[in-house]
Amino acid sequence: MDLRHLRCFLVVAEELHFTRAAKRLHIEPSPLSRTIKELETELGVVLLKRDRHSTRLTHPGKVLMQEVKHVFMALEHAKQSVMAAASGYRSTLRIALSDGAALPQLAPVLARCREEVPDVDVRITEVPLSTQLRGLRDNTFDAGFSRSADVGDSIIARPVWSDPLVIAVPIRHPLLVHAEIPLSELLRHPLVLCHPEIYTGCSHQLNQILRRGDTEPMVIEHVTSMDMMLALVAAGYGVGFTTLSHVAMGQYPDIVARPLDIEDSALITYLLRPDTMQSSQLEGFVARVLNSVEDSVPLVSGVNRSL
Known part of the structure; x- marks a missing residue:
């Protein structure tokens, strides 16, 4: 098992499509398929299930994907450390x-x-x-x-840091009648929230706040970045949570920030x-x-x- 096998597997695992993966690796699909087969033979496990319609990871494949990401991260850190040492x-x-x-x-x-x-x-x-x-x-x-x-x-x-939450609301939205938005009123409207797997801690803190209300939140979309959340809010998909520090950093003319009328509404x-x-x-x-x-x-x- 060498780095070439691992790099090929990682790209296939990310794409779940051999043609796209081969294009990223600048090789043909057939030798890429043989490389994955060699890796499976060496490990004695099936890493990918393929049929005419899809490619998907097996459980051992998912485990190997995480391990391989860690290997390449360690290699990148080693490279950075050597380059830093060479730079003084x-x-x-x-x-x-x-x-x-x-x-x-x-x-x-x-x-x-x-x-x-x-x-x-x-x-x-x-x-x-x-x-x-x-x-x-x-x-x-x-x-x-x-x-x-x-x-x-x-x-x-x-x-170490407490960042007060505010609600990102599209201009001309009914919630803007409130100088501070009550949680009960917020929960009447669709929400754009951070992705619970990518932003685990942030999602957990927001869910703790939302559970203080009597109404189940209407989550219209989970997003992987603050900018995407603000874009969807500006487009009228729903309202979302942002932080006071993010308000200070950006300018979004189609969105207004209002505080939430609730104690301890901050991200830690x-x-x-x-x-x-x-x-x-x-x-x-x-x-x-x-x-x-x-x-x-x-x-x-x-x-x-x-x-």
């Missing part, structure tokens, strides 16, 4: 981001790192939460950020790290994050503006 950096910190967490608040922390420890290369990688947790346990990542504190053993989750970002500090560089990074907490986004109040 003494060490590298590998930081994972999940759930779209921490981006506005992280920027000043990274700026301080570049100013105060210029010989430490801080690398940021966006990954699903499950990948981050595994990486923290096997030393693929040094630390990370997520919207979830459900991290299991050997990892410490510390709340957690700093995740192994329960044992592995380097002085990591200790310094964690200290800079904790020092930034006092400069976190202020409480939502008086929000009534276009995005």
Whole structure:
């Protein structure tokens, strides 16, 4: 089993279509099919089920796909570390981001790192939460950020930033009669929410807020990015949740942001790290994050503006 076999399998697993996968790999479908068959023979398992209409992963195939992604991530980190060393950096910190967490608040922390420890290369990688947790346990990542504190053993989750939630509403929408939108009124309208598998922690926090209402939410769409959510809101598909920091970063003339009339309606970002500090560089990074907490986004109040 070599890297060529693994790369071919990963592309096929992502595409679930041999012709498209072959095009990505710049080879013909027939040799690609033989490569997958060689891999299956070597492992002694069926990785892909094929018929005239579809290609799908078996359970062993799904397991191998996750393992192969981890292999290539480790290789990429090794490459980055070598290139950083060649560029004069003494060490590298590998930081994972999940759930779209921490981006506005992280920027000043990274700026301080570049100013105060210029010989430490801080690398940021966006990954699903499950990948981050595994990486923290096997030393693929040094630390990370997520919207979830459900991290299991050997990892410490510390709340660091609180980002007030606001509701993204299309202009001329009935909800705009409210200066602060009651949850009961919000639940009368279709919602555009973040994808629960890609934004695990964020989805969990939002569901906790929505469960305070007496009505089952009408979810019209799950999206994989904040920009897609805002595009669908602007198009009138429904209303969605965003954060005060995102409001400050963007301009969306067809959308108005209003606060939710409910206590503790904020998304919490957690700093995740192994329960044992592995380097002085990591200790310094964690200290800079904790020092930034006092400069976190202020409480939502008086929000009534276009995005």
